Amino acid sequence: MTYIYTHNDWPKFRWNGEKLAPLLADIRHRQGRLLGRMESLGFRFRGEANLSTLTDDIVKSNAIEGAILDPQAVRSSLARRLGLDTAGTLPASRDIEGQVEMMLDATQKYAEPLTSERLFAWHAALFPAGRSGMRKITVGAWRPAEAGPMQVVSGGIGREKVHFEAPKAGRLDAEMRTFLKWFNTPPGPDAVLKAALAHFWFVTIHPFEDGNGRIARAIADMALARADGIPDRYYSMSSQIEAERKDYYQILEASQKGDLDVTAWMMWFLECMGRALDRASSALANVMRKARFLEAIHPATLNDRQWEMVNRLLDGFEGNLTTSKYAKLERCSTDTALRDIRGLLERDILIENQGRGRSASYRLSNIEKETINQQGVI
Numbered sequence: 001m002t003y004i005y006t007h008n009d010w011p012k013f014r015w016n017g018e019k020l021a022p023l024l025a026d027i028r029h030r031q032g033r034l035l036g037r038m039e040s041l042g043f044r045f046r047g048e049a050n051l052s053t054l055t056d057d058i059v060k061s062n063a064i065e066g067a068i069l070d071p072q073a074v075r076s077s078l079a080r081r082l083g084l085d086t087a088g089t090l091p092a093s094r095d096i097e098g099q100v101e102m103m104l105d106a107t108q109k110y111a112e113p114l115t116s117e118r119l120f121a122w123h124a125a126l127f128p129a130g131r132s133g134m135r136k137i138t139v140g141a142w143r144p145a146e147a148g149p150m151q152v153v154s155g156g157i158g159r160e161k162v163h164f165e166a167p168k169a170g171r172l173d174a175e176m177r178t179f180l181k182w183f184n185t186p187p188g189p190d191a192v193l194k195a196a197l198a199h200f201w202f203v204t205i206h207p208f209e210d211g212n213g214r215i216a217r218a219i220a221d222m223a224l225a226r227a228d229g230i231p232d233r234y235y236s237m238s239s240q241i242e243a244e245r246k247d248y249y250q251i252l253e254a255s256q257k258g259d260l261d262v263t264a265w266m267m268w269f270l271e272c273m274g275r276a277l278d279r280a281s282s283a284l285a286n287v288m289r290k291a292r293f294l295e296a297i298h299p300a301t302l303n304d305r306q307w308e309m310v311n312r313l314l315d316g317f318e319g320n321l322t323t324s325k326y327a328k329l330e331r332c333s334t335d336t337a338l339r340d341i342r343g344l345l346e347r348d349i350l351i352e353n354q355g356r357g358r359s360a361s362y363r364l365s366n367i368e369k370e371t372i373n374q375q376g377v378i
Helices: 017-039 043-064 071-082 094-108 116-126 169-184 191-205 212-228 237-243 245-256 263-297 304-314 323-330 334-346 367-375
Strands: 151-154 161-165 350-352 362-364
Touching (some): 017 043, 017 212, 043 094, 043 212, 043 263, 071 094, 094 116, 116 169, 116 212, 161 245, 169 191, 212 237, 237 245, 304 323, 304 334
Antiparallel strands (some): 350 362
16 A cells, blocks of 8 residues: 655645635634634633633544543643632543643643654653553654554454554654654744644654544644634634544545645645634634623622532533532532522522422523623624
8 A cells, every 4th residue: 555655755745725725714714703702701701711622622632532531520620720710620530631731731832842852741641651541552752663563443353444554663753853843943834734734744654652643633733823823722623523533534544545735634624624613603602691691790799609600500500400409519518508599599690490399499590681682682
């Protein structure tokens, strides 16, 4: 099988700029609109949107590889490191802490050079026990020759299909030096195009024994943070890629088996990014709804427990809120929970459900709807 890296002019990638230009212009326009809308929100809400996006990015990047992470534990770890309110959050495992460390290093320090040492640290953070599942792997270094061919394989034993085989281990030092020099050297292609190409190039080199996909997507996020010029993330490429996982693997395989013209991959990446921005706009509508609600109730007068519970309800609380649920979630006594709830009832933030039997339950009032109507926004 002839792979893209076997061509004599590797890695001199090329693409059809005329085909990409309208897509790129649309992406840049949508990026600008999204970032502009985010700027209209207060610091607290921008922080919440960033926290939610990073949580989705980490959880979905792992889901692409078949790894399931607890979103609440990921969110907890991120919130602590970002200095956000963490009341009632969960402890995180070493694996999750490592994922969070990598993502924050990539996005918060997006302007710093990407080096082999930095990539080794990311890899070590992903595999703190030095194992991928039950298998011991080389951590914090390029994959060694003794690890054997690095192949992407599907199918059961005896029915394996090799979708891709990466360059041999002996080439990795030179390959990664070339990649890192290109990634760190301006000028170059548009920063969004650079994110698309960096993702493809890195995952094609496949320099580690495991974790290459997750690190490739972190590198793309780093390049997109450079494109946006801010460390905060308000749209998640990994979430959209996970939703289109089958197409993602198909375009990767086709491009890795093609020549140096990567137009098809670049177009797919831009189109996927457009859908990620659409999804972010929908999520932003929910953040803005919360902002309007909280603005109407003057949140500075709420205690921390009340603030967190109102946020839980705005995010889509499952079932009915009761005093016992409040006490459990906020880790307080039932007497304290009842006092908090009564305070919210007195201010018309909560209303009591009718006809629910002996156990009282509560829901958010329609303050937000009234506020929207007063502003003339439907």
